[in-house]
Amino acid sequence: MSNEVVTAAMLAIGDELLSGRTKDKNIGHLADILTAVGIDLEEVRIVPDEQDRIVEALNALRARYDYVFTSGGIGPTHDDITADAIAKAFDVPCEHDARAMKIMGDNYAARGIEFTESRQRMARMPRGSEHIANPVSTAPGFHIGNVYVMAGVPSVFQAMLDNVLPTLRVGQQLLSRSVNCPFGEGTIATALRDIQAAHPDTIIGSYPKYENDRFSTELVIRARDKEKLIAAETAVRNMVEGLSASQLGR
Amino acid sequence: MSNEVVTAAMLAIGDELLSGRTKDKNIGHLADILTAVGIDLEEVRIVPDEQDRIVEALNALRARYDYVFTSGGIGPTHDDITADAIAKAFDVPCEHDARAMKIMGDNYAARGIEFTESRQRMARMPRGSEHIANPVSTAPGFHIGNVYVMAGVPSVFQAMLDNVLPTLRVGQQLLSRSVNCPFGEGTIATALRDIQAAHPDTIIGSYPKYENDRFSTELVIRARDKEKLIAAETAVRNMVEGLSASQLGR
CATH class of the missing domain: 3.30.70 (Alpha-Beta Plaits)
Structure with missing residues (x-):
């Protein structure tokens, strides 16, 4: 603990949050947890599954706050475009991560499930990313620079956040x-x-x-x-x- | 109903949303209602009770979308600074609205409650605003330009939104x-x-x-x-x- 103030923003990604189909549960959870550990959540944005909008919001937020946490858009389907958008924001390639391919490949093999091209999409991350372990469903989140990219499903988001927390610099608790x-x-x-x-x-x-x-x-x-x-x-x-x-x- | 697309953003204002103390209920409600009537909610931001942050976010959103809906910060206490911030964003004075003073003054008089300086704060709005009627607790919201300023308490937010809806231009429903x-x-x-x-x-x-x-x-x-x-x-x-x-x- 220190006297400094550590700031954060959240970027929640997904058409379903803006249509009302899904009621967000991650913002309130992140707010609770960050407050408890001494990080000040100072802004939240919700944007649709559109690359330009994600890139623009992410670049605004990561320049302004110590940490940015994202939720959503890292699954295997065509509308999961978060990894590509984050790579574009950082101007690095988005590619299959070798270690993620290994972890996920082993897991699917053990369960007798084919590791299809779609499932392999979940191993893609911006070059230079580090993993955020996913104890719930294996496919890891990732962090690059001051940006932490996590799943939108609340149980997975929460488990990933638990793994991220011990690695964060925290300020004096409010x-x-x-x-x-x-x-x-x-x-x-x-x-x-x-x-x-x-x-x-x-x-x-x-x-x-x-x-x-x-x-x-x-x-x-x-x-x-x-x-x-x-x-x-x-x-x-x-x-x-x-x-x-x-x-x-x- | 028309073929055009009508867009909207929401600006939720309040430290309590960012600390986790209050879990927002207005975003999901607004999303449901706008989707139902044919207005596309395209972005949401949550900002703290700080004038510069409100002004900056509001100006970004009102330039970009057909409508902006805000929640929170229009009560009588010192931390309710939304009316002043909106006035600043539009570069007009924030002043006691004569009709709001009359409606509220009559209501308090009928209930035998003193219409104190603090309560009169709730009659303040940017010059040129029009009222949004508040059937729950009298003090009106307001709209100016394409911005609709409503209370943060969900029952009041919802009642104000019901009064606003019939006045909005809507697009073809998705x-x-x-x-x-x-x-x-x-x-x-x-x-x-x-x-x-x-x-x-x-x-x-x-x-x-x-x-x-x-x-x-x-x-x-x-x-x-x-x-x-x-x-x-x-x-x-x-x-x-x-x-x-x-x-x-x-």
Whole structure:
């Protein structure tokens, strides 16, 4: 752990996410995991299975953030074009990786399944890539430069991410505390703004919920310094309790 | 309905989506609804509550697509900065809208709640905006140019979207048919690639599922022309049935 801030972006690839046919589950998972280890996810983009769009988004994101994680488009079918797009973005050839061919060939042979040309497509990666092991279904993901290319199927994405995590540089974790507030944002906004102003090294967020015809709020305090976190959390709790007492008394 | 293609992007705004604290529900909903009415969602971005980042993403998206839909950041608290950011992107002042002040003021008065400065923040919008009615909690969203600014709370986002939909220009709907395939992608990839090549005016997608230690696939055929859709669907179904018969026979 260090004092530095390490940043990341996610690029989710797939027509099915944009048509609504598939509801993404990888963004929220990646966000949870990166937050837990001390990497700040700062941007997400979802783009269709089109090479130019993938290349453009990837180049924008990899130039800006320490890490980029992609999901989707690395299977054996014709619409799986992520490996070619990543190779194009890095201006290197996309070719069958010898070690991936061996791992996958051995696996198919052991299962008595033919290692067809289509299946061999999954061994293609940009020249210079390193593998991301896939304990679920063998065909590896890969990383090249600061880009980590993983499957879209959530169980495979998660398993690949688990293998990537220990290799990443992490920053100082952004700590967070949450305070449930039974009042809507309109009731607390002025007091909360003043608390934020008095605690400049914290980030105080207000997340409204609407249930049973009424609003309540989840107040989230985040900071890299634990003492500052607690000081701001205490101020928020005091504000909410003071308000509850005054509402009870009226 | 027309023959033209109408495109859209979504900009989801909020630190909570990037920290994992909130799992987005609006992207998938917007994708479903736009697909149903014949608007193609072509890109999604998620950015934090930072003015420069919102402005940059919004300007990129609104220049490129027919419509941009945003979610989040229009509440009364200090971290709700979407209205200001949109105004900055359009280079117009962000100011209290007289009609919004009246609607909201009347509503709070009827409920015996003070219309505080914080609550009045929700009546602020870029000069020249038009309202998006909010039947759930009164404070309106707004649209300016081709940008539609809506709440992040899913029930409010959905209600606002319902009010926006009838005002949008729509294109020819992308029709779709789905074929469940009991085989993994490796088994069907070559045949599927040939079907795609023989049906160039359709988009054939392959979506792997992994359950109970085995892969299956959902094959989705999309086209704007119904006859071409059905021809490609028939080819896909014949391929899957032929494969099933040959597997049973061996």
